[in-house]
Amino acid sequence: MTPDVAFHTGLADKPAYACRLLRKAWRSGARVIVTGAPEALNRLDVQLWTFEQDEFLPHARRRGAEPRDALLEARTPIWLADRIDDWPAPERLVLVNLGPALPTVFERFARVIELVGTDEDDVLAGRRRWREYLAAGCQPKKHEAAAA
Secondary structure, eight states: OOOEEEEEEEESOHHHHHHHHHHHHHHTTOEEEEESOHHHHHHHHHHHHHSSTTOOOOEEEEOTTOOOOHHHHHHOSEEEESOOTTOOOOTTEEEEEOSSSOOTTGGGSSEEEEEEESSHHHHHHHHHHHHHHHHTTOOOEEEEOTTO
16 A cells, blocks of 8 residues: 655745644644654654743654664654654654655655755755656645745
8 A cells, every 4th residue: 555645845944844743743642753864863852842932842863873772762752763664653653754766665654744945956856756656556645835
């Protein structure tokens, strides 16, 4: 079964948009893994602590090939992970991609959300991923979020 794939495009500030998206997912009870370049995940990690003064989004950071901690995984609804190929994909697990490449093992997730900024490189990479999802049998949906 292929995952539901959604592209959120036209994002002027991807980390801020990601924070709002993750807050919404957490409030709905979803479990989320965010993947991308380590620098982007590090920036998002900092922003998740500071984007709302009186709010905390429970999350954890897994860098590179750090060993998995099943107990911590079970208790933490939002993960920022450089590597997802060894991650179990339980029901309702959502994958958010901040990176330029198609995530490995994306097909194991119930839902994939691609975040695409406004700079030319990010737009071109997003278009390439769209075509790759189509080739994999997915039917991506586009959500224009230029005002976000």
